[in-house]
Amino acid sequence: MRRGLTFILAVACGLTVANLYYSQPLLDLVSHDFGVSQGAATVVVTLTQIGYALGLLFLVPLGDLLENRKLAVRLLFGTAAAVLLAGLAPAYSVFLIVAVLVGTTSVVAQVLMPLAAHLAPPEQRGALVGKVMSGLLTGILLARTVSSFVADLWGWRTIYFISAGLMIVLALVLRRMLPERKPEHTAGYVSLLRTVGTLARTEPALRRRAFCQAMMFGAFTAYWTAIAYELISEHAFSQGEIAIFALVGAGGAAAAPLGGRLADRGWGQKASGAALALASLMLILAAVGHRSVIILAVAGVLLDFAVNSHQVMSQHEIYALRGDARARINTVFMTSVFTGGAISSALTGVLHARYGWTGACLLGAALPLIGLAVWARGRWTARVTETRNAEAAAELAPSV
Secondary structure (H helix, E strand, O other): OOHHHHHHHHHHHHHHHHHHOOOHHHHHHHHHHHOOOHHHHOHHHHHHHHHHHHHHHHOHHHHHOOOHHHHHHHHHHHHHHHHHHHHHOOOHHHHHHHHHHHHHHOOHHHHHHHHHHHHOOHHHHHHHHHHHHHHHHHHHHHHHHHHHHHHHHHOOOHHHHHHHHHHHHHHHHHHHHOOOOOOOOOOOHHHHHHHHHHHHHHOHHHHHHHHHHHHHHHHHHHHHHHHHHHHHHHHOOOHHHHHHHHHHHHHHHHHHHHHHHHHHOOOHHHHHHHHHHHHHHHHHHHHHOOOOHHHHHHHHHHHHHHHHHHHHHHHHHHHOOOHHHHHHHHHHHHHHHHHHHHHHHHHHHHHHHHHHHHHHHHHHHHHHHHHHHHHHHHHHHHHHHHHHHHHHHHHHHHHO
């Protein structure tokens, strides 16, 4: 796991996942261009995330079956075609269909993340995966800023043309830089998908981590889906000013390496609970202090910090469950996460239309609290199990 390769993987993850978020600050422009309501325009975010969830479910498991470098390169060429079609879409119905394809093909980042875990030494896995994840998170957070600036200068479609070119360049770079990795799994594709369900049923830690991160990502999606509307209506922001505001979220990407180091040192469980609580508090702060741009910015940074650190700590735990099934484990985890995001974006559109910014924030605040309850139950169950095991060992000790 050379430093240069770590950087390439981080950049690749950031550029590919950014395709999911280019549309978020452009919804007002999209609604005007196609002549649809703001609520209808929000469907773009939902369909993109649904497409991503489909890709996670049906394409990412191939990382445990096919040679990883070829899989990543082919997916990138598919992404290039999808984003090019998005930029050329003549009607809103076509744009919605292509949004699903953009999401489905952009899962290459989730092929590269388990590959990074395979290449990293076990004692440094959390830190190195955190560095790659920081690239992915930076892509998520900067995508809004870049798309806003580009739209302000050349129109909202231009970002999709630029992305198509970047995907082709990235495919060529990865084909040259990535080492080959052929998985040990030899069964067919149907068998592979069947074991995804088996992992979800038999690994309680995976289920718990997936659900809690789905709640966190739902809060993240609620905030960033509705914030552009709030900045335009409440603070009269231009598209360029929205782009500058979106930069504040990039500070949250620093949480990824920190979360990885905490997990490497055994603090992942406790820090996860703190991250869930922090995310909920920041959505409440955003709802109460929405008249201040500074408060909205602080809430956005700390929300992103909480969501990102929780994700890396979760991945540290689940990647250690089964070294031979990391792609399928990632499928369960990330499909759950983006399904949560898709549901949240749909609910955000409804609640924002009816209750405004406050409704979106209250939804976002409630989701991490649900995750916190699941986290607390998991901690309690673990303590009970440890206590029972200790008592059983004490009973057997005199007879040994």
